Amino acid sequence: MENKTMIFNAVFIAMLCFLSGCTSVTVDQVKHQKSELSLGDSIVVIGRRTGSDYETEADLISCIGSALSQTNTALNVIPENDFVDRLYPWFEARTAPIHVRDLNRLLSYEKISKIIDDYQVQYIVWVDGNTERTRSSGSISCGLSPTGGACFGFGTWDTKSEYEATIWDYKSRQLVGKVSSVADGTSYMPAIVIPIPIIAPVQRHACKTMANQLNEFFTIN
Amino acid sequence: MRSHTEIIVIKLKVLLVTLSMSLLLSSCTSTVDISGHFPSPVIDRLPYSIGVIFNKEFSDYRYIEKGEKRKKWEISVGDAQVEMLNVVLKAMFLNMEIKSNFQNTSGNTLDLFFQPNLESFQYNVPYETKGNMFEVWLKYNMKVYDSQGQIIADWVLTAYGKTPSEFFQSEEAALNDAMVIALRDLGAGLSLKFTQVPEINKWLKMQEKSSESSIEIVKNNFVNQIVLGI
Numbered sequence: 001m002e003n004k005t006m007i008f009n010a011v012f013i014a015m016l017c018f019l020s021g022c023t024s025v026t027v028d029q030v031k032h033q034k035s036e037l038s039l040g041d042s043i044v045v046i047g048r049r050t051g052s053d054y055e056t057e058a059d060l061i062s063c064i065g066s067a068l069s070q071t072n073t074a075l076n077v078i079p080e081n082d083f084v085d086r087l088y089p090w091f092e093a094r095t096a097p098i099h100v101r102d103l104n105r106l107l108s109y110e111k112i113s114k115i116i117d118d119y120q121v122q123y124i125v126w127v128d129g130n131t132e133r134t135r136s137s138g139s140i141s142c143g144l145s146p147t148g149g150a151c152f153g154f155g156t157w158d159t160k161s162e163y164e165a166t167i168w169d170y171k172s173r174q175l176v177g178k179v180s181s182v183a184d185g186t187s188y189m190p191a192i193v194i195p196i197p198i199i200a201p202v203q204r205h206a207c208k209t210m211a212n213q214l215n216e217f218f219t220i221n
Numbered sequence: 222m223r224s225h226t227e228i229i230v231i232k233l234k235v236l237l238v239t240l241s242m243s244l245l246l247s248s249c250t251s252t253v254d255i256s257g258h259f260p261s262p263v264i265d266r267l268p269y270s271i272g273v274i275f276n277k278e279f280s281d282y283r284y285i286e287k288g289e290k291r292k293k294w295e296i297s298v299g300d301a302q303v304e305m306l307n308v309v310l311k312a313m314f315l316n317m318e319i320k321s322n323f324q325n326t327s328g329n330t331l332d333l334f335f336q337p338n339l340e341s342f343q344y345n346v347p348y349e350t351k352g353n354m355f356e357v358w359l360k361y362n363m364k365v366y367d368s369q370g371q372i373i374a375d376w377v378l379t380a381y382g383k384t385p386s387e388f389f390q391s392e393e394a395a396l397n398d399a400m401v402i403a404l405r406d407l408g409a410g411l412s413l414k415f416t417q418v419p420e421i422n423k424w425l426k427m428q429e430k431s432s433e434s435s436i437e438i439v440k441n442n443f444v445n446q447i448v449l450g451i
Contacts, residue, residue, distance in 0.1 A: 053352040087263060089409030089412055089413060094409065095409050
C-alpha cells in the first residue's frame, strides 16, 4: 500500500514537471522582393533597441540565431554580439541605422563597409519587440519555521510576446520584407507545500515560429 | 538528560535559524562591481598625443544608495569606466598615456590632456519603472586642456543604458548589464562627437602640424558629418 502511494506521488510530481501552460502563436509575413542566399553568404540578426519603454531581449535574438542555424545548416548566421562589437560604436542603440537608406551613409565609411564585406553579409535582420506580462492574479503565502517551510495558494499570469523582423538586403540596400510573430500564453503556479510552476514558454514559441518563418523567407541557391 | 540525537536535532535547528537570519541580513544590501567587455571603436585616429588624468574620485567611484525608500545598493563604477575610457581613447588618438598631473615628461610631448568627471549617476529598478526594466543614466563633465594645462573645452556628455529584467537573472547581474550598455553609449558619444565639440573643433583647425595631420582631421570630421549627419 505504502509503495503504491509513493509511486502515485512520484508519477504526479513527474507529470507536473512536464506540464506547461498553453500558448497560441500568430505569424505574418510581407515580402517585397526575392530573397536569395548564395553559398557562403551570411545573415545577421540584430535587436532593435530604440524603444523608450521596452527592450528587445538579447536572449531572444540569440535564440532566433541558434534556431535558424539548427533548422538550416546551410544558413550562416553571425552572432549579434560578434557583429555589434566588431562594428562598435556604429550599431549601438543610439547610433544604429534606423532606415535602410541610412545604410548608404554608414557604408560610405570605408572601414565599416570593409568589415561587413569580410563577414559576407547578404541580409541584415532587425528584430523589434518584447515579451511582457499582461495580467496576473491569485496569491501564494509562504512560511518558514525551525521545523521547515511551506507554501499555499494559487497564482496565474498571462504573457504576450510581440516581435517584428525587418529584413534589409545589404548589397542592394533595399527593404526585402517583414515577418511578425505574436504569441500569447497563460502560466499557472499552484502551491501545496511547494510551489509548482507550470510556465507557458511564450517567448520560446515566438522565437521558434519567427525562426521557421525566416527560414522559409530565404531561398538558398 | 538529553540524548545524543536530541542534541544533534537542536544544533541543526539553531543552524537553520542562523542560516535563515544571515540570508535575510545579506539580502539587505546589494553590491555590484561593474564589469563588462568594451570593444575598440572603429574610427579614424586623431594624429595627436593625449594624457589622461583619472583622479582618485573618478577611478574609485562608488555609488551608495542612501534613499530610505529604496533598497540598499553599493555600485562600484570606477574600474569599469576607467577600462572603457582606456580602450576608447587609445583608439581615438595616435598616443595615449595615463598621467597624474598636467606635467609633460621630457622627450615625450603631449598635445592634449583629458580629464573626465562623473557628475551624476542615477538608476531605476523594475518596480520603479513602467516597463519592468533596469535603467542607468550617467552625466559626465569632460575637460580637455592644451599641452600647457590651459583649458580648451569643458562639456557635458550623458549616457543611458537599459536592460529588461529576466526570470532567472539576479538584480545585480541585470543592473551590471544596464551599466555596461550605458558605458558603451558613453564610449560611442565620446568617440563620435569629440571633434564636433565647438572648442575642440576650433583647436583642431588651428593645428597645422603637418599636411598629414590636416588630412586626418578633415577625414575624421567627414566621417562624423556623413555617417551621423551632424
